[in-house]
C-alpha cells in the first residue's frame with residue numbers, strides 16, 4: 264500500500280529540495296539532449312512565461328465573469344492564431360489544455376454536426392495510420408466508427424484509400440500538417456475535398472505545424488497548402504505548448520465559423536448548481552497556461568517566431584544531413600520541417616543496425632529519443648532547444664552506430680506515451 268501523507272506539514276525549503284532531488288533522473292532537456300516533449304524558446308521566453316505564471320497561478324477560467332481577463336486572453340490568443348492560419352473573419356475557437364483535447368473537441372464537433380445537419384446516428388471517421396493516436400481516443404470516447412487507411416510510400420495519407428472509406432455516414436476526414444511519425448504534410452486539399460463532397464468536417468491536425476508552417480512559409484520554405492486557405496477545411500488544432508514555445512497545457516482549436524464551433528461546446532441548464540456552459544472538455548480551467556501563452560506570444564511577436572523557426576529548421580536540416588552521412592542509418596521520408604524519423608538503412612554495407620539498440624546506446628550517452636514504429640525508428644522533434652549540440656549529437660550517433668552494429672535488443676517496445 265502507498266505510504267500515507269505525513270501528519271505534519273514541512274517547511275517549504277525542505278519540500279522544494281526534495282522535489283529538486285526527484286528530478287535527478289529526468290531527461291536533461293536544458294542541455295539540449297531531448298528531441299521532443301520540451302521546446303525551449305530561450306531565456307526571454309522563460310521569463311515571460313514564468314512571470315505570467317506567477318500572476319495567474321491560482322486563476323480559474325471556468326467562469327470568465329469572475330475573471331474577464333482570462334476571457335480576453337483566450338479571445339486574443341485565438342484571434343492571433345486564426346490570423347496566422349489564414350482563417351476567414353468568421354473563424355473562431357477556444358483554448359484547450361493541449362493537442363489531444365483540441366483534437367477531441369474537433370472530433371466531437373464533427374459528430375454533433377453530422378447528427379444535427381445530416382441526421383447521422385452511426386457516425387464514421389476516416390484517418391490515415393499516421394494520424395495521431397488522439398483521433399482513436401476521440402473515436403473511442405464519442406462512439407464513432409474509425410476507418411484507418413495506409414500511408415503512401417512518401418508517408419502521406421493514401422487519399423485514394425480514404426476515398427474508398429468515405430460514405431454517407433462519414434462525419435470527419437482527417438489530415439495532418441505535418442503528421443508526427445515522419446513529419447510530412449498530407450495532401451490537405453484532396454482530403455478536404457473528400458470531406459466536403461459528403462458534407463463532413465475536415466479537421467487538420469496542425470498540433471505540430473500550427474506554429475511552424477506559417478513561419479516556414481514566411482521564411483521562403485516550400486509549404487504545401489494546409490490551412491484555412493484550403494476550401495473544405497473546417498477545423499484546425501495548433502499547439503502553443505509545442506512550437507509556440509509556451510509552457511505545457513495550452514493549445515488552440517479553431518473552426519472556420521462560429522456555427523461550426525457551436526457543435527463543440529456543451530451547454531446544460533437543468534442543474535441545481537445553475538447554468539453550465541463549457542467550451543471544451545474541462546470544467547475548472549487553469550488560467551496559468553493561458554496567461555503564459557499570451558505572454559510568450561506577445562514577447563516573441565512574429566519576428567521572434569521567425570527567428571526561432573529559422574534556427575529550429577536549420578538544426579533539423581543539419582541533423583538530417585548528418586544522419587545521411589552515417590552508414591547504417593537513414594531518415595524516413597522527405598520531411599522538411601522539425602520532425603525526423605531515423606531507421607536502419609537496409610542498403611548499408613556493414614552488419615545491420617537495430618535502431619532500438621542504437622536508441623539505448625544513445626541514451627547511455629545522455630541523448631533521448633522516443634522509440635516509434637512500425638517501422639522501428641527513433642523519433643526526433645528538433646527545436647530551438649537543440650541549438651549548439653547537433654555536432655555533438657552526430658558524433659555520439661556515429662560512435663553509437665559503431666558500438667551496436669551487428670547487435671540487437673530483445674526489447675521491442677515503443678514509448679511515445681506511458682501510463683504511470
Ligand SMILES: Cc1ncc(COP(=O)(O)O)c(C=O)c1O
Pocket residue numbers: 361362363364366395397439441442443468469470471502
Ligand atoms: C501531430 C500531433 N498531433 C497531436 C498531438 C497531441 O498533442 P498533446 O500531446 O499536446 O496532446 C501531437 C503530440 O506530439 C502531435 O505531434
